[in-house]
Amino acid sequence: MADKHRISFEPVDIEMEVGEDEKILDAAFRQGIHLMHGCREGQCSACKSYVLDGEIQMERYSTFACNDAEVEEGYVLLCRAHAFSDCTIELLNFDEEELLNSAPLQDVRTEVVEIVEHTHDIVGLKLKPVEPAALEFKPGQYAELTIPGTEEKRSFSMATTPSTTDHVEFVIKKYPGGKFSSLLESGIEVGHPIDLRGPYGNFTLKKGHVLPLVLLAGGAGMAPVLALLRHLSETGDTRRIRFYYGARTPADLFYLDEIRALGERLADFEFVVALSESGDGGDALDVTAAAGMVTDVVEAREPELHRSEVYLCGPPPMVDAALDLAARQGVPDDQVFYDKFTTSVNDD
Structure with missing residues (x-):
């Protein structure tokens, strides 16, 4: 059995136990301590901290996330870090509200109840929790699904809210040769078991916040934003x-009827689609459409963006462009929340 050590986090005065064979971030999740994180693969720097x-x-990690000079100074990525003694770590990025107010990781055996083609490259997957019969999470979080027949895992955001107790819904983009998405076309069927672990992620609505909301999504980034909505x-x-x-085009749109229905139950809601390759077709779909990249459309329509909380989710180029827009518009960092979807190397 691996040796265990104590980790003390500053400045939040939280302690936990970690085994030498587990990453510090995973140990925190296991004990219900919800540290800031992003990719969990040493690529994004969201979990960067300082070893006191x-x-x-x-x-192994990306030097773009933590360069050699930073490592020499004592910076670490908690998603890649193993402790070999008792440690004191300064958290550089944390949300006190979330730290001890999130569900601990759960391992859930699920069963496929629905697979539906939303568009030519977006698939909907619904899983029914079997053992245990429910998953505790917050809207906007994500889960890991084990690729059937392997020990490999893929992360996907959940589109449902906890009030939906009979299934958990995912929106998955298909990639050529992708191990998981290819199985959704041929290999995974209704009734098949899939192991789930979660919840992960900080892309959640914050209690007590009153600022207007601007939600941006692209591709499968629809899932967590739909959960928020x-x-x-x-x-x-x-x-x-x-x-x-x-x-890209009207053919890449989905969930329009539900979004329209959700909006009708909200006091002040508008849904706008940005079509980068074809600005035509919005009228036929009864949706407000604008030509161009989604960030350009937001910039034109949201001159007071700095007075809003901004939630971004989608492929990295879209999220990077949206973060640049938020910075140019003077949106404070603590009013911007994002999930940047990435793909596994040579895979989905």
């Missing part, structure tokens, strides 16, 4: 809410 005392070694509708949120979705 103790011995820590990291698995479903929750806002369920709770009767009265804030100004604008949802911008980026797609």
Whole structure:
């Protein structure tokens, strides 16, 4: 059995136990401590922290996330870090509200109840929790699904809210040769078991916040934003809410009827699609459409963006462009929340 050590986090005065064979971030999740994180693969720097005392070694990581000079100074990525002594770690990026207010990781055996083609490259997957019979999570979070027949895992955001207890819904983009998405075309069927672990992620609505909301999504980034929108509708949120979705053409749009219905239950809601390759077709779909990239459409329509909370989710180029826009518009960092979808190397 691997040796265990104590980790003390500053400045939040939280302690936990970690085994030498587990990453510090995973140990935190296991004990219900919800540290800031992103890709969990050493690529994004969201979990970067500073070692005040103790011995820590990291698995392979990207030097773009933590460069050699930073490592020499004592910076680490908690998603790649193993402790080999008792340690004191300074958290550089944390949300006190979330730290001890999130569900611990759960391993859930699920069963496929529905697979549906939303577009030519977007698939919907619904899983029914079997053992245990429910998954505790917050709207906007994501889960890991084990690729059937392997020990490999893929992360996908959940589109449902906790009020939907009979299934968990995912929106998955298909990639040529992708191990998981290819199985959705041929290999995974209704009734098949899939192991799920979660929840992960900080892309959640913050309690007590009252600023207007601007939601941006592209591709499978629809999933967590739809979860937020479903929750806002369920709770009767009265804030100004604008949802911008980026797609190439009208054929790449989906969930339009449900979004329209959700919006009708909100006090001040508008849904706008940004079509990068064809600005035509919005009228036929009864949706407000604008030609161009979604960030350009937001910039033109949201001159007071800095007075809003901004939620972004989608492929990295879209999220990077949206973060640049938020910075140019003077949106404070603590009003911007994002999930940047990435793909596994040579895979989905």
